[in-house]
Amino acid sequence: MAFRRFVERFKTYYLRATSRHVSLSHIFILAICLSLVTFVILSYRLMSLSHPTRKANPPQPVIKCRLDGLNKPLFTPKDHHTRASVKLGKRVLVFVESHYTKHAKQIMAVLEAARFEYKIENTGKSLPALTHFDKGRWSVIVFENLEAYINMDNWNRGMIDKYCQEYKVGMIIFVHSAEEYGIDREKVPGFPLILRYNMALRDYRLNAFTELWRITRPGETIPGPLEDDNWTVFEYNHSSYEPISYARAAPNQFLDPGYTIDNSTLVAALLDRGGLDRIWRVYFGNGLSFWLHRLVFLDSLSFLSHGKLSLSLDRYIQVDVDDIFVGAVGTRMTPADVEAMVKTQEKLQRQVEGFHFNLGFSGYFFKRGTALENEGDDKILEYKNKFWWFGHMWRHEQAHKFTLERLEQSMLRNYQFAKEHGIPIHHQYAVAPHHSGVYPVHEELYASWKNVWDIRVSSTEEYPKLHPAWRRRGFIHRGVMVLPRQTCGLFTHTLYIDSYPGGRETLDNSIQGGDLFLTFLYNPINIYMTHLGNFGNDRLALYTFESVIKFVQCWTNLKLKQIPPLEMGIKYFEMFPEEKDPLWQNPCSYKRHIEIWSTNKTCERLPKFLVIGPQKTGTTALYTFLAMHPTIISNYDSSETFEEVQFFNGHNYYKGIDWYMKFFPVPENVTSEFLFEKSATYFDNELVPMRAHGLLPKAKLICILVNPAKRAYSWYQHMRAHQDPTALNYTFYEILTASETAPRKLKDIRNRCLNPGVYVQHLSHWLEYYPSRQLFIVDGERLKSNPSSVMHNIQRFLHIEPYVDYQKLLRYDPKKGFYCQVLSNDRNKCLGRSKGRKYPAMEQKSQDFLKQYYHKNNIALSKLLERYKYRIPDWLQKDLSGQD
């Protein structure tokens, strides 16, 4: 109708226009009409371009596996444990030429992805300690490059070899082709081994009969040429050597034209069974770019470490469909797509024990597609009991944009939708639409999850960061176990294989040994994210998971299974208990995090500098003096710990950064105003440097050092003043000299009294995280005797304006015996009675004990300070020269 009316109007205007009685307004209306028609035609063209017509036959998996149907390993996967592992630490020592070479990075990436602890050492430098008491610290030694091992300084090489022999520790050595043109064959000095360089290889297969195989399932051949043409192959004539893999030569750019290719079997990975010098070695004739070598590398680590570095064979899998019912019209699922999904699920259930697609729904979008897509929605509900479900927000809203009340309303609405349609929702699992609110944490999301759905498990790609994917980890916050979540390469816009970014080959490569395959390999728990559109259209999710699961089962002995999310969460943190504690990072250090962090929150509400302690060194005086500066703003007082927030050291850390930020005002002028806090217990707490650096990597730090003996005594007096029963019951000397057999409370108080004063240890720890230019050290004795000079230096360190002359603000108060704030000509404001206490002088025997106790540490401290070009405090100079 509307169209007909439009044509009639157009006719009239056209006739008028051609009858020459045309007004300007008529021409104007005609122009608008023409533009409208053009716009409609163009939009239609564009829409049809962005939604290619559905194909009758979506792509089918193409993985070919010779061992297809044989759902068990050819050989029982080896458990490499032996008695030798008892004496070994669970760590890898890696020798590299530089941290930045491609090969070094690949080795580190695999070790990190597999969560193996490692240490990187540059060859040519001194060796790290190899043993700790009677234990070997390293369970495998890796050389990025054979040359580095062969040319190692004789003494170091001797030490390493001896270590490997004594502790039965194996080596993994990568052999790279010689770069100089012309060298194509070389003998390895000292070994009956010849290297042939710059080979191109084809038809790669593994030797099924070595003892190496645990994860790797030998039996298949990779047909055709491999990617690189700079492989090294091994030739040998000794029974100690055993091939790990076989290949044939392929044509190579380095060969002269006309050269006939040798058709013999070549060996590109080799096991030395220790028959020559009692050292077991695995040689790789290339780096780790070749996907299969990553499997072989993992199995070599397991084998050579006597099972110390073995990954479990169990892989728990969950495929989330993140947005059921949410999808643009024309891209949603039809009934046929739902049928296909159910069929694939049934197929996968035969390969993956307990497999179910896990559907996250937003009820608002139910039946908002074409007629056929709406039937698809009905079909999903018809099969609702075949799937697992989890609830989203009603309208798929981004959590970080909403208040608690709005989030609860939205979730409740979706909850009711589930009830109305009988959707089973008992898994206590949720993910947040658009990744929002899980990390960086939006506390309101966690609270509403708890209140509405009683959520206990979630997953995110964003912790600690999206990239690199192999560094993603989990954490627990407010009782919700947040697990790392993996990407399978399918996004809301990847609907058709032909338009897959990079083409079909990219997806297939990811499945066949690339990123997706490796994600299965490294992670014992895999939660994948997919979208509604990946199950409609070309059904790329079905294609991808059918293919990758087949590929994984073809090449590995991994056992794939699925368990309910809650069980999976518990399992995850049983495997990785060290991940339970979150490490809060600065949301503003990472663009993606800023985008999913509430616009009401700002990193400007975080301190620019911290006074870190230690306790009883004058931190309150410094805090008070700093707060007198017009552009320095201290935190608000805490109800529990007065002026100290104590966020990074204790249970407060688990309250999250929203809690921390509430202690600071939003600065009126971000550039000129400096927020800060002081918590004297930060200095000697082991976790604080890492945590502080995580959240405040650019912050400046101020610490105060006084003679550690005086500090210990002041602390003891402080404990007595606070009526600590142990401090009241024992003399200072008794506490200092408490032996290991003393009552626990006495030992505790002894440690708390003495440990903070081992300054060198704590400072080194801080300097592992922060560069020394960010740390300022105050001489605590100067702070007492000449505070205005200290404040002068601190202002310079902070680069703060305006400059304040503290000589005018502070005055010595003879009654207090300390400098105090000037209030008027005759009135000062001093710190309270608990600061600058009066107590008897320390007994000589305690002084002697402490002098002796701290002597070595103080020497080390002065060396550390010199190394970092800090001024040596007066008290330390005196102490070391014996004057104190």
Ligand SMILES: Nc1ncnc2c1ncn2[C@@H]1O[C@H](COP(=O)(O)OS(=O)(=O)O)[C@@H](OP(=O)(O)O)[C@H]1O
């Ligand atoms: N201006 C001024 N006024 C008062 N006290 C001063 C001042 N400057 C430094 N000091 C010394 O500070 C010691 C208390 O240290 P802290 O404030 O770091 O103690 S606490 O850790 O916060 O409890 C306190 O220790 P005690 O003398 O043992 O009480 C003082 O020696």
